[in-house]
Amino acid sequence: MSGEEILVCAVQLGENFCLYFAGLECDAFCKEKILHRVLRNVNSQLLVVRPDLNMAAFEDVTDQEMKSGNGMHFNIHYYKTTTPSAGMPVAFSVQVEDKSYYMCCEKECGKMIVRFREGEVPKEIPGESNVIFFKKTFTSCSSRAFKFEYSLEQGMFLAFEEEGSLRKLILKKLSREDEVDETMKISF
Numbered sequence: 001m002s003g004e005e006i007l008v009c010a011v012q013l014g015e016n017f018c019l020y021f022a023g024l025e026c027d028a029f030c031k032e033k034i035l036h037r038v039l040r041n042v043n044s045q046l047l048v049v050r051p052d053l054n055m056a057a058f059e060d061v062t063d064q065e066m067k068s069g070n071g072m073h074f075n076i077h078y079y080k081t082t083t084p085s086a087g088m089p090v091a092f093s094v095q096v097e098d099k100s101y102y103m104c105c106e107k108e109c110g111k112m113i114v115r116f117r118e119g120e121v122p123k124e125i126p127g128e129s130n131v132i133f134f135k136k137t138f139t140s141c142s143s144r145a146f147k148f149e150y151s152l153e154q155g156m157f158l159a160f161e162e163e164g165s166l167r168k169l170i171l172k173k174l175s176r177e178d179e180v181d182e183t184m185k186i187s188f
Contacts, residue, residue: 029079029080029081029089029124029125029129029132030079030080030123030124030125031077031078031079031080031121031122031123031124032078032079032080033077033078034075034076034077034078035075035076035078035188036073036074036075036076037073037074037076037188038066038072038073038074038188039074039186039187039188040058040186040187040188041058041160041167041183041185041186041187042182042183042185043058043167045058045059045060045061045167046058046059046061046066046072047072047074047169047186048061048071048072049071049072049094049096049101049116050071050096051071051096051099051101051116051118054115054116055166055168055169056103056114056116056168056169057160057166057167057168057169058160058167058169059166059167069095070095070096070097071094071095071096072094073094073095074092074093074094075092075093075094075121076090076091076092076188077090077091077092077093077121078090079091079125079132086134086149086151087134087135087136087149088134088135088136089132089133089134089135089151090132090133090134090135090148091103091121091129091131091132091133092121092131092133093120093121094116099118100118100119100120101116101117101118101119102116102117102119102120102121102131103115103116103131103133104116104117104130104131105130105150105152105171106130112150112153112156112171113170113171114158114169114170114171128151128152129151129152130152132151132152133148133149133150133151133158134148134149134151135148136148136149138180138184138185138186139180142185144187144188145185145186145187146185146186146187146188147184147185147186148184148186150171153171155173155174155177156171156172156173156174157171157172157174157181157184158170158171158172158184158186159171159172159181159183159184160183161183172184
């Protein structure tokens with residue numbers, strides 16, 4: 001609880017004796033800016049989205065493949081927030097051929113799965129959303145690397161998991177808040 005005082009003025013008495021106030025911010029996310037970046041893991045591999053295979057994985061990419069940029073050049077949508085202590089709220093989208101896809105998380109068979117759904121990232125999000133991640137500095141000494149915490153489940157971060165020759169994008173639970181897990185390290 002903060003000792004800060006906030007002056008509020010009631011402007012209306014509504015049905016069921018609900019008071020309405022002027023000048024207060026709601027707990028919502030409003031899009032502020034968009035950055036265009038490729039996302040790299042600790043092995044300098046690029047995150048590539050393959051909607052036809054319903055997956056995203058970190059891969060070694062040639063210069064020629066990178067120029068085409070199909071499924072590799074992400075839009076990172078930054079949102080304004082009323083709770084900055086959680087981290088900077090962001091959402092991710094990517095172009096694959098002529099379609100736009102946004103990253104979200106969904107529960108499947110009791111496990112949280114990272115998905116890319118066709119469509120646009122919302123401009124405003126009135127409350128909680130399965131597309132928002134909190135961007136946090138990976139460690140205090142690596143200001144150019146980040147980890148992204150899923151907004152609906154504290155301690156769950158974007159990471160990669162080796163599955164055969166693939167390094168699939170997943171959500172991974174951090175066992176301790178001060179734990180450093182290199183699979184969660186993402187650079188722009």
